[in-house]
Each structure stands twice: as structure tokens, then as C-alpha cells.
Amino acid sequence: MEENYMPQQYEPTINMPYEFSHIMEGARPSEIRELLKYASMPGMISFGGGMPNPKSFAIDAIREIVDDVLIKNGKYALQYGNTAGLPELREEIAKMVRETEGIEAESKHIIVTTGSQQALYALPKVLVNPGETVITEAPTYIGAISAFNANGVRMAGIPMDKDGMKTDVLQATLEKMKSEGKKPKYIYVIPNFHNPAGYTMSLERRKHLVDLSNDSGIPIVEDNPYGELRFSGRKIPSIKSLNPGGEVTYLGTFSKVMTPGLRIGFAISSEAVVGKINLLKQAVDLSTNTLSEFIAMEYLKRGIMKVQIPKTIELYRKKRDLMLSSLEKYFPEGSDWSRPDGGMFIWAEVDSGIDTTAMIRKALEKKVAYVSGASFFPDGSKRNNMRLNFTFSEDDQIVEGIRRLGEVVSSELKIAKEA
Amino acid sequence: MEENYMPQQYEPTINMPYEFSHIMEGARPSEIRELLKYASMPGMISFGGGMPNPKSFAIDAIREIVDDVLIKNGKYALQYGNTAGLPELREEIAKMVRETEGIEAESKHIIVTTGSQQALYALPKVLVNPGETVITEAPTYIGAISAFNANGVRMAGIPMDKDGMKTDVLQATLEKMKSEGKKPKYIYVIPNFHNPAGYTMSLERRKHLVDLSNDSGIPIVEDNPYGELRFSGRKIPSIKSLNPGGEVTYLGTFSKVMTPGLRIGFAISSEAVVGKINLLKQAVDLSTNTLSEFIAMEYLKRGIMKVQIPKTIELYRKKRDLMLSSLEKYFPEGSDWSRPDGGMFIWAEVDSGIDTTAMIRKALEKKVAYVSGASFFPDGSKRNNMRLNFTFSEDDQIVEGIRRLGEVVSSELKIAKEA
Numbered sequence: 001m002e003e004n005y006m007p008q009q010y011e012p013t014i015n016m017p018y019e020f021s022h023i024m025e026g027a028r029p030s031e032i033r034e035l036l037k038y039a040s041m042p043g044m045i046s047f048g049g050g051m052p053n054p055k056s057f058a059i060d061a062i063r064e065i066v067d068d069v070l071i072k073n074g075k076y077a078l079q080y081g082n083t084a085g086l087p088e089l090r091e092e093i094a095k096m097v098r099e100t101e102g103i104e105a106e107s108k109h110i111i112v113t114t115g116s117q118q119a120l121y122a123l124p125k126v127l128v129n130p131g132e133t134v135i136t137e138a139p140t141y142i143g144a145i146s147a148f149n150a151n152g153v154r155m156a157g158i159p160m161d162k163d164g165m166k167t168d169v170l171q172a173t174l175e176k177m178k179s180e181g182k183k184p185k186y187i188y189v190i191p192n193f194h195n196p197a198g199y200t201m202s203l204e205r206r207k208h209l210v211d212l213s214n215d216s217g218i219p220i221v222e223d224n225p226y227g228e229l230r231f232s233g234r235k236i237p238s239i240k241s242l243n244p245g246g247e248v249t250y251l252g253t254f255s256k257v258m259t260p261g262l263r264i265g266f267a268i269s270s271e272a273v274v275g276k277i278n279l280l281k282q283a284v285d286l287s288t289n290t291l292s293e294f295i296a297m298e299y300l301k302r303g304i305m306k307v308q309i310p311k312t313i314e315l316y317r318k319k320r321d322l323m324l325s326s327l328e329k330y331f332p333e334g335s336d337w338s339r340p341d342g343g344m345f346i347w348a349e350v351d352s353g354i355d356t357t358a359m360i361r362k363a364l365e366k367k368v369a370y371v372s373g374a375s376f377f378p379d380g381s382k383r384n385n386m387r388l389n390f391t392f393s394e395d396d397q398i399v400e401g402i403r404r405l406g407e408v409v410s411s412e413l414k415i416a417k418e419a
Numbered sequence: 420m421e422e423n424y425m426p427q428q429y430e431p432t433i434n435m436p437y438e439f440s441h442i443m444e445g446a447r448p449s450e451i452r453e454l455l456k457y458a459s460m461p462g463m464i465s466f467g468g469g470m471p472n473p474k475s476f477a478i479d480a481i482r483e484i485v486d487d488v489l490i491k492n493g494k495y496a497l498q499y500g501n502t503a504g505l506p507e508l509r510e511e512i513a514k515m516v517r518e519t520e521g522i523e524a525e526s527k528h529i530i531v532t533t534g535s536q537q538a539l540y541a542l543p544k545v546l547v548n549p550g551e552t553v554i555t556e557a558p559t560y561i562g563a564i565s566a567f568n569a570n571g572v573r574m575a576g577i578p579m580d581k582d583g584m585k586t587d588v589l590q591a592t593l594e595k596m597k598s599e600g601k602k603p604k605y606i607y608v609i610p611n612f613h614n615p616a617g618y619t620m621s622l623e624r625r626k627h628l629v630d631l632s633n634d635s636g637i638p639i640v641e642d643n644p645y646g647e648l649r650f651s652g653r654k655i656p657s658i659k660s661l662n663p664g665g666e667v668t669y670l671g672t673f674s675k676v677m678t679p680g681l682r683i684g685f686a687i688s689s690e691a692v693v694g695k696i697n698l699l700k701q702a703v704d705l706s707t708n709t710l711s712e713f714i715a716m717e718y719l720k721r722g723i724m725k726v727q728i729p730k731t732i733e734l735y736r737k738k739r740d741l742m743l744s745s746l747e748k749y750f751p752e753g754s755d756w757s758r759p760d761g762g763m764f765i766w767a768e769v770d771s772g773i774d775t776t777a778m779i780r781k782a783l784e785k786k787v788a789y790v791s792g793a794s795f796f797p798d799g800s801k802r803n804n805m806r807l808n809f810t811f812s813e814d815d816q817i818v819e820g821i822r823r824l825g826e827v828v829s830s831e832l833k834i835a836k837e838a
Contacts (some may be wrong), residue, residue, distance in 0.1 A: 054494030075473035290680030388607030
């Protein structure tokens with residue numbers, strides 16, 4: 001520093017308004033992110049986030065792992081890594097998905113990503129031109145909507161019921177698009193314990209989806225962040241395992257079954273697709289966090305996942321049951337909700353006269369938060385749903401929060417009926 | 420898993436060739452990435468990468484920090500974080516840049532990024548439409564070129580000399596573009612110990628650049644990954660500190676002064692720009708690695724940076740000097756090279772009859788690697804340069820590697836003169 005050089009206050013005084021790119025000009029903060037501000041207010045009970053419960057983190061095991069990694073491999077774990085991901089981690093992932101999802105993949109079919117959000121962003125960037133269309137469920141994951149919007153990609157939403165995406169509607173939509181000379185670039189689905197809907201796609205629908213994909217030549221993207229967190233019912237084979245001869249990109253993450261702070265996700269696809277994601281990743285962040293990759297690799301290798309997941313399932317099953325029984329007790333007639341076999345979310349539907357986006361203010365006044373359903377519809381069309389997270393709150397908060405929310409809904413229902 | 424469900428080999432048999440997006444269709448692996456394959460061959464001496472020396476990592480201090488963080492803040496350090504970055508880390512960054520670069524910024528002007536590569540990608544995405552132009556130095560950082568290409572952004576390269584970007588040429592270029600009704604979206608510069616050129620922009624040129632920016636209303640992006648690694652000469656004020664009333668986005672990273680594996684970088688800009696990068700980051704990877712953010716925060720707070728950087732400077736100064744004296748000794752007449760006051764790279768220029776891209780194969784046969792200069796020119800025009808990294812190799816490898824490379828160059832020179 002020049003000795004006579006004194007810091008000056010940073011306050012741009014020269015009139016140089018930024019022109020943002022067309023694609024980012026209209027981007028606005030998502031409701032969920034805005035809600036996080038309220039989530040930390042004293043007394044607030046928030047069902048709004050999508051956070052795992054920190055009780056599910058194997059903190060002591062991770063402490064031991066990090067220390068061992070830094071002693072034995074510090075100079076590698078703190079250095080730049082491969083863009084594709086740590087080879088030993090990719091091998092562990094291959095073993096894991098073979099066992100848990102019946103997916104037969106080699107390291108060259110796997111790329112480690114900075115959370116599965118990076119894969120959600122990379123796929124439209126790599127496979128879709130701005131203005132082209134991707135098929136999604138309606139509702140669908142809000143992070144996927146952000147990624148599609150940031151790439152200028154259009155979404156065609158297919159309605160769901162408790163058995164997942166309605167594949168007969170998908171079939172009709174594909175036929176209609178074909179007759180108009182249009183071809184969507186891929187079909188994005190969250191088959192297990194859907195976010196936000198909580199539904200799980202039935203085996204029949206999965207098989208139908210695979211047939212439609214193979215017949216039409218439109219690839220599938222299968223997003224499975226919660227698959228291992230099943231509290232009840234029988235496991236259903238992954239779509240990728242049902243279609244080993246077709247093109248299915250499978251997205252996984254350790255955020256919900258290890259910890260989200262490590263930001264480790266992965267995509268499994270054909271070498272061609274993995275190669276293109278790799279090239280994009282070189283431009284986007286060069287490589288995933290090497291220390292986290294070593295931690296995740298050891299976590300798998302030492303079998304901690306297998307010990308920890310059953311504990312997490314116990315923790316979450318109780319919370320789901322508490323929220324379901326509280327909804328039964330406190331929500332007015334005319335409301336309904338999903339009864340998920342796993343995952344993190346319940347999807348509640350209230351009287352069609354209620355706009356859950358407008359209702360948020362009143363809920364926050366009563367110190368309870370949720371995410372309104374409209375955020376999850378590609379076209380924002382449906383107004384009377386809410387997504388309720390049951391994993392993060394304490395047990396007594398779940399009961400009290402649903403009681404408060406039931407009051408808000410009942411009062412809105414009265415107003416709606418009077419109108 | 421269904422009991423009778425057996426994994427099947429993943430070999431797509433259905434003919435479903437992927438159509439990639441126009442922007443990624445032509446993307447090809449970079450030469451540097453390809454070179455990494457050879458770098459690990461036995462006996463190879465590689466000056467090709469851009470890796471810090473692992474001896475510069477404060478592994479024991481980091482072990483202590485991680486353990487403390489996990490004990491005290493495990494449930495936060497392993498959870499999702501703010502998209503903008505850990506507030507306490509942003510405060511530490513604000514303190515640091517005030518002290519080291521005379522930049523007066525508050526937390527709201529700072530966003531933590533997944534390495535500075537993420538900021539290099541986000542800026543063209545947020546500020547530039549595909550087909551529009553950004554001004555760069557020529558040569559410029561290869562990671563920036565990747566980020567511009569991935570966003571479909573054009574580059575106009577301004578030549579450099581030992582005092583950095585030739586701002587008189589910049590002025591003429593801006594005037595010419597203005598007369599053609601064109602306006603570049605920003606000016607990207609690496610003022611200290613340039614990658615790949617090793618040059619440092621003089622104070623006069625910095626002031627001229629600031630005037631040109633303010634007069635034309637074209638913002639500056641100042642990329643400063645190595646600024647703290649000065650081995651000789653006097654520090655020159657950062658461009659951002661010289662233009663507190665203008666629009667300068669400053670990019671920093673801990674990859675070269677802490678460790679790259681943590682993937683922590685940061686951007687300092689106006690709230691408007693930081694806000695847009697934040698929105699894009701929500702779509703790209705949600706948040707930076709929380710554990711790494713805690714580690715970086717504590718590393719700064721405990722003053723380890725201030726102890727470690729002088730050690731790293733000692734380590735690297737010796738390596739730079741060794742490489743400079745080896746070049747003097749082994750490179751044939753007609754060659755020249757930069758004499759950087761810091762950073763990680765020396766930029767060598769050989770006889771104009773030699774194509775350093777074509778020469779790589781011969782160098783690899785002699786078991787020495789470098790990156791050819793053409794990779795760093797936005798238009799690939801200049802063919803007789805090479806970038807030599809002096810931080811990663813052992814001292815004796817530097818001498819031996821430059822000896823081998825001198826032989827290769829001498830032999831090529833002979834062929835060129837005979838032709």
C-alpha cells in the first residue's frame with residue numbers, strides 16, 4: 001500500500017447505470033429467499049425452507065473424517081481437483097447407486113457437481129436453446145424453475161396426482177406438440193416424495209414414461225434428492241434402472257442424506273452429456289470443493305451413510321406423522337394434503353377461494369411461514385396450495401405451527417365464503 | 420430395492436443422439452485440461468498448470484480451525500448458507516480489502532462466490548447479451564475466455580506491454596467502436612502479475628483506464644487473484660480504490676493465498692450488480708460451500724493469512740528467480756520473457772518462426788510441459804509464446820525443466836531457420 005494512500009468511501013457518484021442482460025433483467029428474488037428473512041424472527045415457526053434437520057448431521061464422524069483427510073491427504077484435499085470430480089468419490093457413487101437404485105454406471109458416466117442445483121442449471125444450458133421447451137411436472141421444484149428461467153427455457157407443466165405425473169396427459173401433450181412440429185428437449189421429473197407435492201410416481205407411470213421417452217426420442221432427467229428417505233411403503237425402482245438402454249440422466253445429491261453445506265451432488269448420464277457438463281463446469285466453477293469431495297468419499301467408504309440414514313428416517317417419520325395428525329386436527333373442512341411416504345414436504349390444498357400467496361402476510365403476523373403453491377407452477381397458475389416442510393422444525397413447533405396456520409386458513413375461508 | 424430387481428449394464432441401445440445447445444455444441448476441451456493428463460506421467464516436469472505449491476497450505480492451522488468450527492458451529496457450518504455468503508466472512512473480507520487494497524466496501528457490496536471462476540462466469544451472464552462485446556487484455560486469462568465463450572460473448576483484445584494493457588490503444592479502440600455505434604459492456608483487466616503475461620499495470624495506465632471508463636460510461640472488472648503475492652517492487656493501488664466514484668467490480672479469491680480446494684472467491688461491486696449475481700447464483704448453485712466459508716472466515720480472523728503470505732512469498736520468489744536464471748542460461752538467443760514482480764507465471768516469447776502449439780508434442784517427448792500462448796489470445800492469433808508456471812514445481816525441477824525446454828526451443832529454432 002502506498003503510505004499516503006487512504007481508503008475512500010465506496011459510493012459511486014459517477015452516473016453509470018448498469019444495463020443488465022435481457023435474460024437477467026427481469027429476474028426477481030424468489031419468495032422462498034425473501035421468506036428466509038422472516039424465518040429467523042423470534043417466535044417464528046417456519047415450514048417455508050427446505051432444510052434438513054441438523055440432528056441428522058453426523059458431526060462427530062465428519063470431524064474424525066476431516067482430520068484424517070487433512071493428515072493423510074491435506075495437500076490433495078486443499079488443491080484444485082478434477083472437473084469431473086475426485087475419481088475415488090465417483091467410484092463410491094457408482095457402488096452406492098448400484099446398490100440403492102439398481103443403476104449400473106462407471107466413473108466415466110458420473111460427474112460430481114456443486115450441489116445438484118449445478119446439474120439443474122447445466123442441463124438446460126447444455127441441452128436446450130433459449131426459447132425451446134422442457135416438460136416438467138406441475139407443480140415442480142422451484143430451483144429447477146430458476147435454472148430454466150436463467151437459461152431462457154420454456155416449461156410445459158404436466159399435472160400430477162398422488163401417483164405422480166399423469167403420463168396420459170404427457171402422452172397427449174407430446175402428440176399435440178408433435179403435430180405442431182415441436183419437440184421438447186427433455187422431460188424433468190422428481191419421482192420420489194416430490195418437491196413440493198410429496199407424491200411418489202407409481203411403477204406403472206414410470207414404465208409408461210420410459211416408453212414415451214423411447215418412442216419419442218425425448219430424454220428423461222430423473223431428479224432424486226430424497227429417494228433414500230423413505231418412511232413407509234415399498235421402494236419403487238428408479239426410472240434410470242428401468243431404462244438402461246434409453247437416455248436417462250439421473251441426478252443425486254448428498255444434501256439431504258449427509259449435509260447440504262458440503263454442496264456435493266452428482267449427475268449420471270451418457271459420456272456425451274457428462275462431457276458437455278464437464279466443459280460447462282470448467283467455465284462455471286472449474287471444480288467442485290475438493291475437501292468436501294474427500295469428506296463425502298470417506299463418509300461413503302466408512303459406511304456412515306448406512307448407519308445415519310435409518311436414524312434420519314426415524315427422526316423424520318415422527319415429524320411427518322405429527323404434521324399429518326396436526327393438519328387433521330387444525331385445518332378446516334375442504335382442505336386436503338398429500339401423505340408422503342418420505343422426503344421433506346407435505347403439499348396442502350385449501351378452498352379454491354383462498355389465495356395462499358396473499359395469505360402469507362397474515363400467516364407471518366401469526367408467526368408461521370410456508371411457501372405458497374403458485375411459486376412451484378411454471379406459469380404460477382394455481383393459487384390455493386402451500387408447501388409445508390416437516391423436517392426442520394422441532395416436534396412441538398410442528399403442532400403449534402399447524403395450529404396457527406389452521407387458524408389463518410379458517411379465518412380466510414370465512415372471508416372467502418362471505419365474499 | 421425390489422428383491423428380484425437386478426442391476427442392468429448401462430449401455431444405451433436405443434438410438435437417441437443428444438442434440439446439444441448451439442452455444443455448447445462447439446465447446447471443446449481446453450489445452451490446459453488436456454495437458455493435465457500428461458502432467459502426472461512419471462518423470463514429467465509440468466509448468467503447464469496454475470496450481471499453488473502445497474507447501475503454501477497452512478494444513479495444521481486449517482485442521483485446528485475445522486475442528487473448532489465443527490465443535491462450535493457444526494449445525495450451521497454443514498447446513499445451507501446464504502446465497503450472498505456467510506455474513507461474518509463478508510465482514511472479514513471488507514476488513515481485508517480495506518487494509519490491503521484501499522477498498523472501502525460494506526457487506527452489501529460483497530458476494531462470496533464458488534471460486535472467482537463463478538464470478539468470471541456470472542458477470543458476462545448478468546451484464547452482457549450473447550453477441551455483444553467485452554474488452555480484454557490480449558493475452559488474457561483462459562478461464563475468463565471460457566466464461567465469455569459459454570455466454571456467447573465476443574472479446575476485443577487490447578495488446579499489452581510490460582506496463583500492462585496499452586491504454587492508448589484502448590482509447591483508440593473505444594473511439595472507433597463509438598464511431599461505429601458500438602459500446603462494449605465492460606473492460607476486463609488483471610492488473611497485477613498478469614495471467615499469463617506476468618506484467619503489472621503501471622499507476623499511470625490505471626489512472627488512464629479509470630478516466631476512459633468514467634468518460635465512456637463503460638464499467639471495469641478488476642481481477643486480482645495474485646495481488647498479495649508480490650516478491651519485488653512497490654505495491655500499486657488497486658483500480659477500484661483509484662475510482663471510488665465509478666463502477667469497478669473487484670474480483671478476489673483465496674485460491675492462491677489460502678488454498679484452492681476450498682473454492683472461495685468474492686466479488687465487490689455496486690449493490691445492483693451484487694444483487695443480480697446473487698439471483699443468478701440461486702439458479703447456479705444456491706450457496707457457496709458453508710464449511711469452507713467458516714474455514715476462510717476463521718483463517719482471516721485468526722490472522723493466519725498475515726503469517727502465511729510472507730512464507731509463500733519467500734517460497735515463490737526463490738522459484739521465480741530460479742526460473743529466470745535458468746531461462747537466461749538455457750534459452751537460445753532471440754527468446755525473451757517477462758520478469759514478474761509476483762504471482763505465478765512467466766510469459767516467454769520465442770522466435771516468430773516457432774509455433775509453440777505445434778511444439779508441445781516435442782516438449783512432452785522430452786518430458787516437459789507448458790501452455791502455448793495461443794490459448795490466451797481471444798482470437799488465438801499469436802503463436803510464439805508460452806506460459807510457464809513457477810510455483811508448483813520443486814526447485815531442481817525448475818532448472819531441469821527449463822534446460823529441457825531450452826533444448827526443444829533451440830532445436831525448433833534450427834528447423835525454423837533452415838526452412
